Amino acid sequence: MATIDSYDTAKGKRYRVRYRKPDGNQTAKRGFRTKRDANEFLNTVEVKKLSGEYIAPSMGRMTVGELGPTWLARQVHVKPSWAERIDSIWRVHIEPYWGARQLASITRPEVRDWIASIKRAPSTVADIHTVLSMILEEAVEEKRIPANPATGVQLPRRELVEHNYLTHDQVADLAAQAKHPEIVMLLAYSGLRWGEMAALRPRDISLDRNRVRVVRSASKVNSRSVIGAPKTWEVRTVAIPAEVSEMLRPKVEAQTDPNGLLWARPDGEPLRPPTTTHWFGGAVRRCIEASTPRDDDGNPTGPATFPRVTAHQLRHTAASLMIASGAHVKTVQRQLGHKTATMTLDNYGHLFEDDLDDVADRMGEGLRAAAGVQNVSTEVDQTAEAA
Numbered sequence: 001m002a003t004i005d006s007y008d009t010a011k012g013k014r015y016r017v018r019y020r021k022p023d024g025n026q027t028a029k030r031g032f033r034t035k036r037d038a039n040e041f042l043n044t045v046e047v048k049k050l051s052g053e054y055i056a057p058s059m060g061r062m063t064v065g066e067l068g069p070t071w072l073a074r075q076v077h078v079k080p081s082w083a084e085r086i087d088s089i090w091r092v093h094i095e096p097y098w099g100a101r102q103l104a105s106i107t108r109p110e111v112r113d114w115i116a117s118i119k120r121a122p123s124t125v126a127d128i129h130t131v132l133s134m135i136l137e138e139a140v141e142e143k144r145i146p147a148n149p150a151t152g153v154q155l156p157r158r159e160l161v162e163h164n165y166l167t168h169d170q171v172a173d174l175a176a177q178a179k180h181p182e183i184v185m186l187l188a189y190s191g192l193r194w195g196e197m198a199a200l201r202p203r204d205i206s207l208d209r210n211r212v213r214v215v216r217s218a219s220k221v222n223s224r225s226v227i228g229a230p231k232t233w234e235v236r237t238v239a240i241p242a243e244v245s246e247m248l249r250p251k252v253e254a255q256t257d258p259n260g261l262l263w264a265r266p267d268g269e270p271l272r273p274p275t276t277t278h279w280f281g282g283a284v285r286r287c288i289e290a291s292t293p294r295d296d297d298g299n300p301t302g303p304a305t306f307p308r309v310t311a312h313q314l315r316h317t318a319a320s321l322m323i324a325s326g327a328h329v330k331t332v333q334r335q336l337g338h339k340t341a342t343m344t345l346d347n348y349g350h351l352f353e354d355d356l357d358d359v360a361d362r363m364g365e366g367l368r369a370a371a372g373v374q375n376v377s378t379e380v381d382q383t384a385e386a387a
Contacts, residue, residue: 002046004038017042021056022049029057059144060104064135065095067103067144071135080226081219089131093118098132103139108149115153122156129155164307165320170287173306177286179279182247183263186212187311190238191318191336194311195219198270199227203258207245212238214337218270225269230337238335274311284309316348323351 002019007030015038016030032038048055068090075083097114098106111132118125133150140148166174171188175181187197190212199216206213214237217230230236240248251262263271274280284306291306309317315336322332329352333344345352 055143061102065099071138080221084221086131093128103145106149111150112153122158163316164309166317177283185244187314188317189244190240191315194273200262202252202255210245280311319348
């Protein structure tokens, strides 16, 4: 049974509440200046016990530095690349700032101010916030704090990134300059991510059906290359043009091991994403050089017409070529491996703007057809009246 008693201090009389926690153990809360305050606290405790919302004050005394390593150890379900990322964020950003703080002492305004003080790219700030929020969410689930103070904190808005898209002719030019023309064509006409391409095996490609099955992806974790599940954890099948299949055929048929990598580094690991000295960058530079107009003396007379693209922008090129060919947004979504069509529209919705002209043209045709029928009906009525 709960009780309230008083005791004397150097600053005067104070009140103490003795009560039982949901597990039956007795505890006490002291320091109330008035008996009314003590009663209000006791009533609140009893209501929270009945509703299942009670949290023992001692639970919130655990620090972020104590909970963080436990939370990190539980992240066995994430990909190695993300595991490395959250470990780095913990060591560099979260533990130094929040490690000594008790969980129950953290407030939303503090988290908001901290987020605003981080001078990093918006995507990096979002990752940092995500890790802190997930740790605090763990505290909520363990009933150490009643709510997550990181929830609802506004993050910096990500700036719109302008993508460079290649035309069919430019893709062909790039392939002609590349050490691996078949990789350039595959990326530009399938929408595969570099890691998905790097993890391909002969068994993943059906040359006669012009299909590529994406079941794995390679990623770089520190100095290691790790092959795991695709980015969205979902296996998908993408279509490629027959011409691309024929470019891949010699590579596929030359492999004696159907489970071996189609492309590999000299040490047998998957190809890593291009760097500034990579063969892909060299091919782009040669294309830019070749597209730069020059006078008879070889001096540039204008900007290059070939854009500076990255290997990942071949994925954007694939999206633009699919959309230009009339592909439906759901088809583009499946081909690219996006979780939702909304994600596809967020990235490439502006490329569908030509559809508005098509819709307007088709509606105009219907309008003119209907107007023509109406004119014919009017002429018939007028003829009938004249007769």
